Amino acid sequence: MAAQRNPSDHLTLALLSFFLWMPWESGARQIRYSVPEELEKGSFVGNISTDLGLEPRELAQRGVRIVSRGRTQLFSLNPRSGSLVTAGRVDREELCAQSPRCLVNFNILVEDRVKLFGIEVEVTDVNDNAPKFQAENLDVKINENVAPGMRFPLPEAIDPDVGVNSLQSYQLSPNKHFSLEVQTRSDEVQYPELVLERALDREEEAIHHLVLTATDGGTPLRSGTALITVTVFDTNDNAPVFTLPEYRVNVPENLPVGTRLLTVTATDKDEGANGEVTYSFRKLPDTQLVKFQLNKNTGEIKISEKLDYEETSFYKLEIQAEDGGAYLATAKVLVTVEDVNDNSPEVTITSLFSPVAEDSPLGTVIALLNVHDLDSGQNGAVTCAISGHLPFKLEKSIDSYYRLVTHRALDREQVSSYNITVTATDGGNPPLSTEAHFTLQVADINDNAPTFSHISYFTYVPENNPRGASIFSVTALDPDSKENAQIIYSLAEDNIQGTPLSSYLSINSDTGILYALRSFDYEQFQQLQVQVTASDSGNPPLSSNVSLTVFVLDQNDNTPEILYPALPMDGSTGVELAPRSAEPGYLVTKVVAIDRDSGQNAWLSYRLLKASEPGLFSIGLHTGEVRTARALLDRDVLKQSLVVAVQDHGQPPLSATVTLTVAVADSIPDVLADLVNLEPPQDSDTSGLTLYLVVAVAVVSCVFLAFVIMLLALKLRRWHKSHLTQAPGEGLAGLPASHFVGADGVRAFLQTYSHEVSLTADSRKSHVIFPQPNYADTLISQESCEKKDPLSLLDDSKFPIEDSPLVPVSSIFVFL
Secondary structure, eight states, X not given: OOOOOOXXXXXXXXXXXXXXXXXXXXXXXXXXXXXXXXXXXXXXXXXXXXXXXXXTTHHHHTTXXXXXXXXXXXXXXXXXXXXXXXXXXXXXXXXXXXXXXXXXXXXXXXXXGTEEEEEEEEXXXXXXXXXXXXXXXXXXXXXXXXXXXXXXXXXOOBOOXXXXXXXXXXXXXOOSSEEEEEEXXXXXXXXXXXXXXXXXXXXXXXXXXXXXXXXXXXXXXXXEEEEEEEEEEOOOOOOOEESOSEEEEEEXXXXXXXXXXXXXXXXXXXXXXXXXXXXXXXXXXXXXXXXXXXXXXXXXXXXXXXXXXXXXXXXXXXXXXXXXTSOEEEEEEEEEEEOOOOOOOEEEEEEEOOSEETTOOTTOEEEEEEEEOSSOGGGGOEEEEEOSSOSEEEEEOSTTEEXXXXXXXXXXXXXXXXXXXXXXXXXXXXXXXXXXXXXXXXXXXXOOOOEESSSEEEEEEESSOOTTOEEEEOOXXXXXXXXXXXXXXXXXXXXXXXXXXXXXXXXXXXXXXXXXXXXXXXXXXXXEEXXXXXXXXXXXXXXXXXXXXXXXXXXXXXXXXXXXXXXXXXXXXXXXXXXXXXXXXXXXXXXXXXXXXXXXXXXXEEEEEEEXXXXXXXXXXXXXXXXXXXXXXXXXXXXXXXXXXXXXXXXXXOEEEEEEEXXXXXXXXXXXXXXXXXXXXXXXXXXXXXXXXXXXXHHHHHHHHHHHHHHHHHHHHHHHHHHHHOOGGGGGGXXXXXXXXXXXXXXXXXXXXXXXXXXXXXXXXXXXXXXXXXXXXXXXXXXXXXXXXXXXXXXXXXXXXXXXXXXXXXXXEEOO
């Protein structure tokens, strides 16, 4: 009776055939379309079914659909016609603003072939926007005495279209007084200017109405207009004129207060406000100002205080007449006082230049003083002096005037104001004196740059920080005042990994508080070097810089990554072999893992979670080496399953697991025999069992032969590829099979455990020789680890397979 074929044998052969002959897609095509903007929903864009080589009815059958991320989908598929159509209104200005080209990219997925097609749709501009001014009415005010050729800038119009559809020209309505010129700024933006061609006369025409038109170059042409109203102001072109250039009057000293001395009169030919004249004293000392009273409307001069010959025997008054347009005329009034009297010296501050700049040169005039005594002779001889140790001195000027000038350099940061006392003393006996007091303010200049409290700053920020959070604050001080002490903080322009620094950090220009604009990733970078600038608002501004280092602190946000054993990609189960004769401590394999974190977050420990035979295997806590814990016994089953957990030391800890399969046998026939023995016999007939074993051995021989053929084919393919491309990676062919893998400061040794398979003519006599563990650890530089993905170090295609009777493999995969 023929034995039934095990169904798993058929599945094994099918999987092997699929693995050897399965085709692979090499890349995705790029399909391009062009469509104008502002089309209605459902408008035709392109025949997608023809470009994909499919019939329209096949689109739904093959699962053809649009895949994209981000913006709202602008296009859709019409399954009936097989066309790509618009999903709604497409506005080029909304999508791309002023960009010359507007491209929309998305992908189309053919699910049954697992293939992506890149779609690029160019949205072309149509003239759907007219130029527009921000204000429809513009007011321009011009005096009538403005000379021709004067220019008055006008606001430009805005057109969001691009190319020929954008703003092209300006036009001004015809006018004999004005013309239009268009200027171009450095950013290529055109703006109009109103040019005065002929002089204006308000009496002839007080208001001018102009129309400014902006036109684009699209089809049809679109334009926008703005109404310009030009208002002409009147000019005061006549000055007041006094009836006499000089008025004289003689009065006794005993005239009562309020007595009228005389009336001055000035006339102006202008009308209205420009012809209204007001009177005032001009350059009159305070001592004389209190003696006389001037009516500003009538020009009448009266005595407001008792006159004294000893004080002044002669008064020279200067009267100015001013009209509404600020034209002036002056006249003198000479008053002679007749009599004698005794008085103390008087000090009059004629001019005071306060505040005075602190950088004023020596000899700068601070004040002009008038010192005189109404007495005559020696009693009227007056001397002046200032009290205190001040950086000023008095210099005798003409007549009875003194100048107060700087004698030493001033420093506002040391003394910001001075209380000055000027003492005037006559030559009488006993002498009489008078003191004059005034305060002089020292004006600040920008002579001090802002200074930071530290030479450099540093701060620590944990990664995964919230966006917009404040991370640090810097403070600078400026001993100047007002705007010279107003500090503005800024960050120097810099790039971090090709990205502007301004996308990572910002600073409050007033407070100096720094904010994180994005969440930092320690695995991307560990620190930021920032230069903070503190500038004052002086003219010219002064500034100082300080270095700020932002250290990013690592958090445990990466799970350990297991590099070996790697998950097979062909559907098979990786098996590690252990001979039955293995002694306790025999190295079976090694689990290799890395953690992209740093510090204790990247310290890894290995432990055995689950085992088919508890106590048979152990794993190194820090090495990941799987070793036998005791000698193997005959009762131990062939297939041992181990679940290994890799855990870091972060808070909270993260972990990953991997399942290992260990086959216990001394030779390949033993492995296969044990695998067969795992199946319960279905027939007690001796002949049936013999046939079953023969078939099993034949299948195993075929599988092994196919495996050898596959290895030879891969070697030929790599040899052919290396001669075509001559890739720089050929230098890796001579490296040993073991590699050192490092990730962010964490190092792990990846060891290859080789088994020698000796083949003879009789496949039934093939056997496996288990040598003692062979360690070949090669240290790979940190640069190589950074340039290559750590997982790529385990790819068998990076190492050559030598043609020899012994075939080294990292593990044997048995098709179950």
